[in-house]
Structures are given as structure tokens and as C-alpha cells.
Amino acid sequence: MKLCLVLLVFYAKLMSCQTFSNISDHGVQRLRAGFFDFLFGEQTTVQACKCKCGIPNRRQRLLGGTDLKPYEFPWLSQIMVEDSPPIEATxxxxxxxxxxxxxxxxxxxxxxxxxxxxYDNCYADVTSETFSVSNIIIHPEFQYITRTNDIALLRLSTVVPFQKRISPVCLPTPKMNYEHKVATIASWYEGVTSDGYETSTCQPRKIDLPIAEHESCTKATQESQGCVGVVGSSSILCRDDAGSGVLYSSPGGYYELIGILSDYQSCAASSLHTNPKEEDLNLPIYTKVNSYLDWILFHTKGACYCNKI
Structure with missing residues (x-):
């Protein structure tokens, strides 16, 4: 009994000295509950590590410009499938x-x-690291036709050693409304547009797009879906951009993953050559990560999360 009391006092002091700014309030409660999980032989949910998330690799230039460089977004990932283009991930x-x-x-x-x-898909990159996948966790309410709950986690077989060119993005701020803010999307692309034009990039490209109101998302069928772009203009995002992260650059200087692009959208590269089609005027849909924070934390038990600045 005395041993338990000593452990409880020690744990309370330990928890008071740590911050877990990269997870929801509910997630913090789970972290605190993890000590009791330990006492009763159950697995701790998540861990907070001594590292920072969402930090880009770039240098600021005069007049507010940015000097883009390799590995600017060190959380960019590619899922490799035999005889298929890479799939974007974060x-x-x-x-x-x-x-x-x-x-x-x-x-x-x-x-x-x-x-x-x-970084460069056109040349052999000896600095990249490849990991096997031990488990694919697809949301149980995912609907392929409507792309509702279009979110999945891939567990890697081994722990990822963080370094300058490989580090995680931050999870979004709980209950934060990102509408009317500016999102950044970065990805590689290789494929054929709807009118037969081939397009590809060796290196990842990024673009800033406004986050539209939910009412403007004509293809959204649930509140957990959002969209990006300018209403009435052609979308420049394609189905092969699916899985790419929708990022938000916070005032604190770190990036948050606020969404995941769905493949339920048309590539409007054709509008560069012909009049845009009606389907190209629909804003690209993304899945709001904020709506799935509890699900993510529950299924990433034992993982190590970095803190925001």
C-alpha cells in the first residue's frame, strides 16, 4: 500500500512538469491514465518525446520570401506499391x-x-529510408463511394529515428476552426489528366490555397469533410494527390496537419488547355483530422509524439 502511494505521488509530480501540446484534452487524460494502465498491466496509450513537430527545413530570405530546399517538409512520406505510382502520406x-x-x-x-x-523521384536517393508496414488501420466507417471517413493509419514495422530530413508534423489544435485560413499542400504527382495530358514532377511541389466554408464544399457529405480552393475556379489538385496532407502554418512557426486529401476529385490540369469542365469547378475535398483525433490516439498506442514549440 505504501509503495502504491509513493508511486502515485511521484507520478503526479512527473505529470505536472510535462506538457502535451500536440494532443487533445481527451488525449492528455489518456496519457495520465497510462500510469494506471502500467500498474494493472495494460499498454500505455501514447508517449510525449523530447522533440518538436512541424518544423520545416528552410531559410528565410529578404522581403518575406522563402528559399525552398530539399526536405523542406520532413514529414512527407510515400507509400510504395508494386507497379503503381507512389501514394502520398504524412x-x-x-x-x-x-x-x-x-x-x-x-x-x-x-x-x-x-x-x-x-525528395527527388527521378534519381536514386541514398539518403531516404524504407520501412515495412506491419498493419493497415482503415476507419471502420469508411465508405468507398462517398469517401466519407476517408482516413487510414499505417503502422511501420520499426521505430523511425528522427533527424533533420525525417521528422513528424504536428496534429491539429483540438476544436480549432480553420475555415478562411490558408492551407499548404505539398506532393509529388505522376499520372494522366482527364483529357489525356501526361504530367509528372520529380520533386515535391507546394501550393497555398484558401480553406473554404463548409457550405462551399459541394461534394462534402458530412461535417468531417472540408475543401480548399477558390469557389468558381478550376481545381489544380488531382486524384493522384490523394493522401497528401493539408497543412496549416501556425503563428508559432510550426505546421499542423489539418486534413488529408481525398481522391474524390477531378484533375483540372485540362483547364490549362481547354475550357474547364463542370466537375473541375468542384472544390477538392479533404478529411478533417480534427474530427478523428480520438480515433488516431486510440490506434497509435505506444507511439512517440513530438511537442509543438
Missing amino acids: LINDRYVITAASTVYGYSPYKLKVVLGV
């Missing part, structure tokens, strides 16, 4: 990447590999 901790469920639906873990620290 590193969120030391064991999991997150992507759209529609991109990995029907695959077995042993058929997938996750590459981190990659």
Missing part, C-alpha cells in the same frame, strides 16, 4: 504515417513499403 509520430483510406483500401500490409526522407 509522418505523425515515430511509428505511424497517415493517409486517405481510399488509397490503401484492399491492400495487404506486406505489399506496401513506406519511404521517408525522399
Whole structure:
């Protein structure tokens, strides 16, 4: 009995000295409950590590410009599938990447590999690291036709060693409304547009787009879906951009993963050559990560999360 009381006092002091700014309030409660899980032999939910999330690799230039460089977003990930273009994903901790469920639906873990620290797809990159996948966790309420609950987690077989070119993005601020803010989307692309034009990039490209009101998302069928872009203009995002992270650059200088692009959208590259089609005027849909924080934390037990600045 005395031993238990000593442990409880020690744990209370330990918890009072740590902050867990990268998880929801409910997640913090789970972390605190993890001590009792330990006492009763159950697995601790998540861990907070001595590292920072969402930090880009870039240098500021005069007049507020940015000097883009390799590995600017060190959380960018690619899921490799045999005889298929890479699938976009995002590193969120030391064991999991997150992507759209529609991109990995029907695959077995042993058929997938996750590459981190990659930059140029056109040349052999000896600095990248490849990880096997031990488990694919698709949201149980995912609907392939409507792309509702289009979110999935891939557990890597080994722990990811964080370094400058490989580090996780931050999870979003709980209950934060990101409408009317500016989102950043970065990805590689390789494919064919709806009118037959081939397009590809060797290196990842990024673009800033406004986050639209939910009422403007004509293809959204639930509140957990959002959209980006300018209403009435052609979308420049394509189905092969699915799984890419929708990022928000916070005033604190770190990036949060606020969404995951769904593949339920048309590529409007055709509008560069012809008049845009009606389907190209629909704003691209993304899955709001904020709506799934509890689900993410529950399924990433034992993972190590970095803190925001």
C-alpha cells in the first residue's frame, strides 16, 4: 500500500512538469491514465518525446520570401506499391504515417513499403529510408463511394529515428476552426489528366490555397469533410494527390496537419488547355483530422509524439 502511494505521488509530480501540446484534452487524460494502465498491466496509450513537430527545413530570405530546399517538409512520406505510382502520406509520430483510406483500401500490409526522407523521384536517393508496414488501420466507417471517413493509419514495422530530413508534423489544435485560413499542400504527382495530358514532377511541389466554408464544399457529405480552393475556379489538385496532407502554418512557426486529401476529385490540369469542365469547378475535398483525433490516439498506442514549440 505504501509503495502504491509513493508511486502515485511521484507520478503526479512527473505529470505536472510535462506538457502535451500536440494532443487533445481527451488525449492528455489518456496519457495520465497510462500510469494506471502500467500498474494493472495494460499498454500505455501514447508517449510525449523530447522533440518538436512541424518544423520545416528552410531559410528565410529578404522581403518575406522563402528559399525552398530539399526536405523542406520532413514529414512527407510515400507509400510504395508494386507497379503503381507512389501514394502520398504524412509522418505523425515515430511509428505511424497517415493517409486517405481510399488509397490503401484492399491492400495487404506486406505489399506496401513506406519511404521517408525522399525528395527527388527521378534519381536514386541514398539518403531516404524504407520501412515495412506491419498493419493497415482503415476507419471502420469508411465508405468507398462517398469517401466519407476517408482516413487510414499505417503502422511501420520499426521505430523511425528522427533527424533533420525525417521528422513528424504536428496534429491539429483540438476544436480549432480553420475555415478562411490558408492551407499548404505539398506532393509529388505522376499520372494522366482527364483529357489525356501526361504530367509528372520529380520533386515535391507546394501550393497555398484558401480553406473554404463548409457550405462551399459541394461534394462534402458530412461535417468531417472540408475543401480548399477558390469557389468558381478550376481545381489544380488531382486524384493522384490523394493522401497528401493539408497543412496549416501556425503563428508559432510550426505546421499542423489539418486534413488529408481525398481522391474524390477531378484533375483540372485540362483547364490549362481547354475550357474547364463542370466537375473541375468542384472544390477538392479533404478529411478533417480534427474530427478523428480520438480515433488516431486510440490506434497509435505506444507511439512517440513530438511537442509543438
